[in-house]
Amino acid sequence: MKKTKFSLLLVLTLVLSLFLSACYGGGGKETTKPAGGSSEGKSEETASNVPQEITVLETSAIPSLDSALAEDTVSLTMLNNVGEGLYRTDKNQEVVDGVAKGEPQWNEDKTVATVKLNENAKWSNGDQIKASDFVFAWQRAIDPKTKSPYGPYMMSNKILNATEIAAGEKKPEELGIKAVDDTTLEITLVKPIAFFESLMGFASFYPQNEKFVTEKGAEYGKNAENLVFNGPFVMSDWGGNTKEKWTMTKNENYWDKDNVKLEKINFNVVKDPATAANLFDSGEADITGKLASDVVPQYEGDERMVKWLEPTVFWLKLNQKNEALANVNIRKAIAQGFNKDDLAKSILNNGSVAANYAVPKEFVKHPETGEDFREKNGDMLTFNLEEAQKAWEQGLKEIGKKELTLEYIGGDTDNAKKTDAYIKNQLEKNLPGLKVDVKSVPFAVRLDLDNKMDYDIQFAGWGPDYADAISFSDLWITDGGSNRMGYSNPEYDKLLKQAQGDLAAEPGKRFEALQAAEKVLMDEAGLAPVYQRASNVLVAPKVEGFVYHLNGPEYSYKWIEVTDAE
Template sequence: MLKDKWVITSALAISLVLAGCSTGDAANTESSEGTAASSTTTAAEQVITVTNAGDLASLDNAVSADNASLVVLENANEGLYRVGDDGAFELGIAAEEPVVSEDGLEYTFKIREDANWSNGDPVTAEDFVYTYQKIVDPATASPNVNKLYPLKNAEAINNGELDKTELGVEAIDEKTVKFTLGNPTAYFKDLLGTSSYLPQNHQLASELGAGYGTNSENAVYNGPFIVEDWEGTDLNWTMVPNEEYWDAENVQLDQINWEVSKEIATNINLFESGEVQLTQISNPYIEEYKGSEELVTEPKALSGYVWFNQGRTNTANVHLRKALSQSFDKEAYVNTVLNDGSVPSNGFVPSNYAFNPETEDDFREESGDLAVYDLETAQAEWETAKEELGIETLSIELLTSDTETSKTTAEFLQSQWQQNLPGLTITIRNVPLKSRMESTTNGDYDIAYGTYTPSYADPIAFLEMYESTSGLNSSRFADESYDALLDDTRSTYANDPEQRWEALLAAEETLIAENAVNAPIYQGANANLIDPTLKDVQIQPVGAAMYFRTAYVEE
């Protein structure tokens, strides 16, 4: 678990809560059933409107990997663990903590008897079996499949070597599910609280097939809210309380209206007019709200970066990638483009996120600076790249989404690269997030910009993105030694925390310093404008950006 978790308190201050360093904290966290809202009584209308920075791509957690979709999925669904009032994982639809075998390979959970889907069906063990088999099935091509690799046979199934029925998940009875791991995994219970491990109603999902989650009617929900009025491409939708949710009595909001708004100036106008109660904000507007109770900022385990398509001749050249990685001023970027509390990053894994199990040293500090702004070195790499490619000039494209931050990021990088690497021309293509994801998945790009926020606190959450078998590996990077290092963290060193830690450090060195697979830019921060009457929204440094299960409007 993270050392630090953040929750917006009733005074809209940020309370820093020590949740400990161990990945096993969920086992020591009592459920807050019946405590979230029972002491609060208010006559205020419990309806809010919030903005979402990106399009909702799908309500199927087997195929969704973008933050804009995950924040909706995680407010409408619940796994065996959920985010508690203090930001740490607690029991969700699990009735009690699991029975764990002595060798740490088997976890047996009882599902709450009152855990139901929004259509009245009970949540069953078969729902977990079906969903996890669906995710590891190579036909699904799930971008989240690597997160299920701790389950026995998951990787072999995804590689087409075994049938999906061989996966280490079993329905013992209707309300008892057993997981069998390939190797002991210290952070397995943390994984069970993430969107990749959410169950789906197996009857509806199997009936709809590829149509599941393509609109709000083609899904059912087992969490605090249900999604309504989303036809698959709409830029707005609503969420209302799920009457079948086991903890429905503690959900106070009657309706959440979601509006996709990518322009910060528009967001601010909507907020100032009272049309929205929570919206994202970035530079240059943050300065205007400094000192205001409406501005809430906190660190976030988000990495902003560019990555390179190694399936194309030019960006397959490691010297070109290194030249691009080291030829832009990150300090200037965070101060002029963002100015929201984000900080420059010289590695992929963020700071204050994962800690050495023996010394408690920060992973980022131990791993060091792997991709720094160094113009002299960058220009030398550029000369080597031109020589190896047999060129004097080069024109390549930078692909981003069409949000305001993505656009200004692209313009900043274009200016820096063209100024610092003479002979290089950068063209920009801004498209909706869903189109950007399709382009990177299909290999239709040279360089792409994006961000990644993990759903649990372990370096492998970042590093496994670039395994050769990962559904998120749109860079086409494939390195046997890199794959072997990550395999060792799950097998050879599964019971040796210090050796596992060293393998993770070596993996990031291979990824960033040696191969420049991506170019880290910054570690992000949450910066939001929140109406002072909106209380107890849970703002998270990992996983979904915000949870509304405990939120309410104060009169």
């Protein structure tokens, strides 16, 4: 989930993520859960007369609710609650049926999946969800004319002909998906995909009501009135002059509506974390966004604070269109020139840890040995002042300069500004002759600058879109849809091609190829890792069934029930 998955989609800040996305889950108490969870178990007593309505705080407006265009954490999380693909992740972090009815049926070599749809699945306007709605949506997402930031990334090298269509070499109608009949979908893959059902739960693979989208034309997706939904909730109020408030209400046409207790969710954008905590304590909010570092200590030991270590890594993207950043020594100097441990402990102070890697720890394990992905490569690009200054001097000589000014794109929240100011101070102090001009912008602006590659250094991050290391690894393929920093290495591309091709049927070797690719990326400082994020969210005792996810969208509200617990 930018994690184009991201993507999402954040008090530590949405500007930090591509997210796209990404997706995480929340347990109770002060524990780190390895696979996500929910906050169930607080109270067994419920009251039928308790209003099923909650207020949730977010730190950013929604950039898009068009599943073909969404790429950030907030958008993807909202889509997860008002939309649904063939499958979805449940409160136990297991993949379960969405619009699909049962598991896919495979051909002998597992490259063709036949999926039956639930005949009771409907759009919020009452239309039946048809197989053709999936065909229309996927073709629209892969069509270069749509300019989908995620469609080509999610489908290329996975769905038959997607790579060629994204390159303009074939037509969208040649994509490996077809409607056999109204309730039967046939999907053809390039190679077998072990995480197929998890992948199908991502928003890029959601259906779109072809008739509705066609009728709305250019107006589709601009506000609640120009959208139609197929998830547990509908967006009943979104749009207008400001999009910093929106409302979801229960979707009475949802096929599984009997298991949805909430009737209404009110969302408010509150960028200041102290204000968010005050609203929570005063009873004006039931779930906060992620708490800032200076707020977290106030709630240590408080059972209302849900904590977990996310498989989300933040880094400095180094735009190699810039002549200086195309130099490997300049990149190594920047990547090793600031104290990440101090940043995590003193500035963030919320359980986040320094990241000296591109693929997070406690995320995926070797399919044969059970070792964490981090075991083989360990820490790379650690803070090392001596090595950083040595590389800096060499890099300046190689580009023929004594001084260098770089523009740094960061977030506009208080937390983001603190993080960016710390990194600026460290780099300017540790690398003589470097000037860092910080430009603090709203999340939507950062996404636009990223898409245009209009930056030198950008603070960004990624949460996985599905439970596989390649959700991180394939970000940096040459000219990849989510690369957008000009990184290119033939050996890296070769390893990723093997992982996506010849090694698809050899899980252990495939895993090791992705580890080797990470080492290539870190050895030449393709980017500068900063930290792996911990999440801390306040959840009111009356809210049961709050669910976070470790990949894909962040939260699911489908299983929440309001009780009389205080």
